[in-house]
Amino acid sequence: MEEKITGKRFLAVTLLNVLITIVEIIGGLVSGSLALLSDAFHNMGDSFSIVLGYFAQHIGGRPETRQRTYGYRRAEILSALTNSLLLIIIAIFLIGEAIQRLDHPQYINGGIMLTVAIIGLLANLASAVLLHSGSHNSLNVKATYLHVLSDALSSVAVIIGGVILTFVNVPWLDPALTIAVALYIAYESWPIIVQTIKILMQESPNLNYEAITKDVKQVPGVEDVHHVHAWMIDEHRIIFSAHLNCKDLPLSQVEKIYSQVEDILRHKYGICHITLQAECSRGRDEELFNTPVDEEHVIKEGGYKKHQH
Structure with a gap:
């Protein structure tokens, strides 16, 4: 049976993402870490996608009408497609910025980077727990869940980078981590894009x-x-x-x-x-x-x- 994510959970996840975004923007600017700033922009996109996902779920639950004889279920599919496309755009942007940073390396304060990344990881894990139960039954919630999960993974990458940069100055490490996280984001988003397009194009389901x-x-x-x-x-x-x-x-x-x-x-x-x-x-x-x-x-x-x- 399909389990709906409640409005309170969506609100809690949204507030957590807004908090992470603010903390990481400040931390990224102070430490000079592109990986931290990119994670902040990623979280900002997450806040938008979570709000969009909530409204899509709400609209999708409306009953059939004279104008919508099959109801509004496609609202969640459109939301899942929008969220996944947004992740791909963010990934492309991050890779572009990281390549530029490789050509012009900057000093990174590993201690600040590490502290902020740990805060981001804890908040992202809390968000993932709140969304996990509905991610198996809804492409819309799954797309939102993947936003949060990819943020948690990027926080882990930033933590590893922060630990290393605290003791050793490796100029290329921060942009390299950014590229790795961006590629993972794109990899996780692409199957959802393919599946939502198949549904919107009314492709035949996998039946014998x-x-x-x-x-x-x-x-x-x-x-x-x-x-x-x-x-x-x-x-x-x-x-x-x-x-x-x-x-x-x-x-x-x-x-x-x-x-x-x-x-x-x-x-x-x-x-x-x-x-x-x-x-x-x-x-x-x-x-x-x-x-x-x-x-x-x-x-x-x-x-x-x-x-x-």
Whole structure:
């Protein structure tokens, strides 16, 4: 069952990130650490993404309406995409700044860098704990959770750098750590971007269509399956439609067939919204998935093209 992250948790995480941002900006300016300043900007972006994630979750929970018959679930997908793209942009910015710093190394106060990084790590770990429970069930919360987790990892990197720079002056270490953290951020964000784009483009979910066809055709009265469509509203809800070639039966018996097919699709394949259309002989020769039609099968009516089955 999907677990929602409460507004209080989102607020707590936001306040923690704002606090970290302020502390790290001051610490970065005083110590001269680019890694610390980059982590501060990362946390600033996190504060925005957390607020965005909260409102997206709130909007996504609204019921279906006349204008939004599938509800507002895509709000969370859009939020996850926005947050992940923001992380990629931040990573690119950090790498660019680090490369410039490699050409012009600066003195870093390792003691201040270390102290501030430890504070940042503790706050980020607290934020990660608050978001962890909802990160398994929502791409939106997962994107926000990854923001916080990547901050915690970057804090660890900065701590290691701070320890080293406290005792040894290594000019290239600070920008090198920045590049490493930025690459990790991009690596963690990219799969979410890919998955959200697939959902927004209504790419077919990972279903075994051959097995579905075989199971449905075993229902008494069903002779064939064609014109199948499947897509996802979000990472949990699969929408499925299909045409069934059935024997010439009364509508009361067709409804019983619908019920059996729906039970199979819901319980065996996890499909939540199912639309079925019974046909006797129409479309019997069609493929499982609708293929592009020839011009001979397209009739122009009133400026529109109507597909004849």
